[in-house]
Each structure stands twice: as C-alpha cells, then as structure tokens.
Amino acid sequence: MNAVIRGTGVYVPPKVLTNEALSQMVDTSDTWIRERTGVTRRHIAENETTVFMAAEAAKAAIRDAGILPEEIDLIVVATGSSNVIFPCTACEVQREVGAVQAACFDLNAACTGFLFAYNTACSYLQSGFCRCALVIGAESLSHLVDWQDRSTCILFGDGAGAAVVCGEDGPDVAAVMHSDGRLGDALVCETCHQKNWQEKTQATLLRMDGRSVFQFAVKKVPEVVEEVLEKAKLSKDEITYYILHQANQRIVESVAKRLGEPVGKFPMNLSEYGNTSSASIPILLDELKKSGQLKKGQRLVLAGFGAGLSWGASVLTWG
Numbered sequence: 001m002n003a004v005i006r007g008t009g010v011y012v013p014p015k016v017l018t019n020e021a022l023s024q025m026v027d028t029s030d031t032w033i034r035e036r037t038g039v040t041r042r043h044i045a046e047n048e049t050t051v052f053m054a055a056e057a058a059k060a061a062i063r064d065a066g067i068l069p070e071e072i073d074l075i076v077v078a079t080g081s082s083n084v085i086f087p088c089t090a091c092e093v094q095r096e097v098g099a100v101q102a103a104c105f106d107l108n109a110a111c112t113g114f115l116f117a118y119n120t121a122c123s124y125l126q127s128g129f130c131r132c133a134l135v136i137g138a139e140s141l142s143h144l145v146d147w148q149d150r151s152t153c154i155l156f157g158d159g160a161g162a163a164v165v166c167g168e169d170g171p172d173v174a175a176v177m178h179s180d181g182r183l184g185d186a187l188v189c190e191t192c193h194q195k196n197w198q199e200k201t202q203a204t205l206l207r208m209d210g211r212s213v214f215q216f217a218v219k220k221v222p223e224v225v226e227e228v229l230e231k232a233k234l235s236k237d238e239i240t241y242y243i244l245h246q247a248n249q250r251i252v253e254s255v256a257k258r259l260g261e262p263v264g265k266f267p268m269n270l271s272e273y274g275n276t277s278s279a280s281i282p283i284l285l286d287e288l289k290k291s292g293q294l295k296k297g298q299r300l301v302l303a304g305f306g307a308g309l310s311w312g313a314s315v316l317t318w319g
C-alpha cells in the first residue's frame with residue numbers, strides 16, 4: 001500500500017519578529033543569527049492558539065485535496081506546545097473541520113513530531129485501519145521559549161502545517177524511526193502540570209545544549225536517510241528532494257555534504273520561519289507544492305530530528 005499526499009495546507013501567524021527587533025531584546029545581532037542559523041525572521045502567534053492554527057492548516061489541506069471532511073477517518077496532530085491537553089488538539093481540529101468519521105489523537109515527538117505522525121498514519125493506512133488521514137504539525141513554541149536566553153529564543157517560530165494522506169495501490173511505504181531517551185537532557189521543556197509548579201517556572205521554559213543537538217543532528221540524519229533508502233531499495237540518484245526538519249541552515253548543508261548530495265536537493269525556508277518544530281516539514285511541503293516544484297512520480301525523503309532525542313525518515317512518491 002502506497003501513501004499519497006493528496007493535499008497540503010498551512011497557517012502562519014501574520015506577526016513577524018525580525019532579527020533586528022530581537023537584537024533590541026537580547027544581546028545578539030542580525031549578522032550572528034543569519035551566519036550561525038540562516039534565520040532572518042520568524043512568525044509569532046499573538047491571539048492565535050495552537051488549536052486555531054492546526055484547524056486553519058487542516059481546512060486548507062482538505063480544500064487542496066478536494067475531499068469531503070467526512071472522508072477523513074484518522075486525525076493525528078503532532079504538537080508539544082498545544083493550548084489544550086484534553087480534549088486533544090486533534091479532537092478540537094475534528095470539531096472545527098467537521099471530520100465526524102475520524103478517530104483523533106495527538107502525538108508528541110517534539111521537532112520529530114510530524115515525521116513520526118506521518119509514519120504512524122502510513123502504518124494505519126497500510127494495515128487497513130484507515131483510508132484517508134489528516135496529519136498535522138502545529139506549534140506555539142514562542143510560549144515555551146525563554147525570551148532572555150539568546151541561544152534559544154532566536155531560533156524558534158510559530159505555525160502549523162497539514163497534509164491529507166490517502167492509501168493507494170503501490171509499493172509499501174518505507175519508514176524508519178529512532179529514539180534515545182538517554183540523550184534527553186540535551187533539549188528539555190518540563191510541564192507546569194506538576195505539584196508546586198509555580199515555584200519552578202524557569203523549569204517550564206525550553207532549555208537546550210545547542211552544540212550537542214547540532215552534533216547529534218549532523219551525524220544521525222545522514223545515517224537515517226541512508227537507512228531508509230536501503231529499506232526502500234532506492235539510490236540517492238532516484239531522490240528528487242530531501243525535505244528536512246528546518247532547524248538550522250548549517251545542519252541542512254552539513255547533512256547534504258555528508259550524503260554527498262547537492263545542497264539544491266535540500267529545499268529550505270527557515271530564513272522566513274525559523275524552527276517551527278513539528279510544523280516545519282509540512283510548511284515546507286506546502287510551499288514546494290504551491291510553487292509547482294513537486295511533480296507526479298518524484299521520490300522525496302522526509303527526515304526529522306529533535307528532543308527525545310528522536311530522529312527518523314520516510315520515503316514517499318509524490319502522487
């Protein structure tokens with residue numbers, strides 16, 4: 001069973017925070033941020049909630065797919081920063097879009113979230129449990145970032161991306177997922193849903209050992225791409241684009257180099273959005289689709305990494 005992306009959609013908040021504006025808030029500069037990360041601007045939610053952004057992206061993806069909401073039988077939302085714990089974000093989206101036949105749940109794998117949610121949906125499609133899934137990555141990391149910590153607040157942005165994925169006859173999906181909880185301390189955000197949390201507000205903010213995460217990403221992402229290509233029995237020549245989680249331009253360039261592939265096969269949009277965590281891959285997919293760069297039959301590799309630590313990849317054929 002092949003899984004085909006029938007439609008995509010995004011919601012990105014209109015409010016923009018430029019590097020210049022950030023350098024008025026913390027000790028940094030536009031030059032440092034652009035040279036070390038590739039980010040120029042990021043979009044920040046004002047009144048929009050994670051649920052709102054997820055639902056708007058979902059409506060756009062359903063329109064783009066040309067299906068009825070009732071045809072969707074699974075909704076998986078990848079998020080680590082929702083405004084709701086329960087009902088889950090996916091159920092809130094269901095209510096907004098009218099996908100009354102769908103089973104709904106959220107999945108938290110941080111920045112690897114969309115990749116894990118997509119792979120989860122594909123295995124549900126492959127097992128015959130469902131026929132048409134809505135997979136969403138939605139984040140409001142601006143609420144979790146410490147706006148006094150220049151090493152993290154410059155990186156992240158808010159937004160949501162969605163994909164309608166349907167099962168079709170064809171080659172089985174090739175997917176790989178990994179986690180290593182022993183490395184979890186490198187990127188942490190505790191919840192406030194614990195006893196005496198008011199005394200621990202600092203702990204509820206995102207903390208990252210940037211260098212460790214960087215080194216982890218540039219080693220593990222090429223490895224997992226090679227692993228998924230071997231599983232799919234495909235060579236790199238047969239891949240049109242590698243759609244990587246958009247965390248840092250230097251990470252993407254380093255992955256391209258380690259794979260021996262031209263960087264032109266690694267589209268990027270993090271200059272505009274920063275790192276939108278689980279939303280980055282579907283936002284990039286939507287941009288490529290809308291700009292006409294994706295053609296039927298092309299093979300794409302999706303690859304993500306993030307807190308957990310976790311990482312994974314998937315090969316898909318554009319339908």
Ligand code: UT7
Nearest residue numbers: 027028029032036111150151154210211213214247248306
């Ligand atoms: O979605 C997955 C999650 N995250 C990631 O993928 C992040 C992976 N890591 C990174 O992208 C990079 O490690 C960062 C962009 C976070 C940092 O870049 P770096 O090149 O690894 O910098 P560094 O942490 O080694 O710091 C170098 C210097 C330090 O100063 P000293 O100690 O050399 O004097 C930092 O204090 O840069 C300083 N620095 C800054 N300077 C200006 C750190 N942040 C900033 C800043 N502006 N915003």
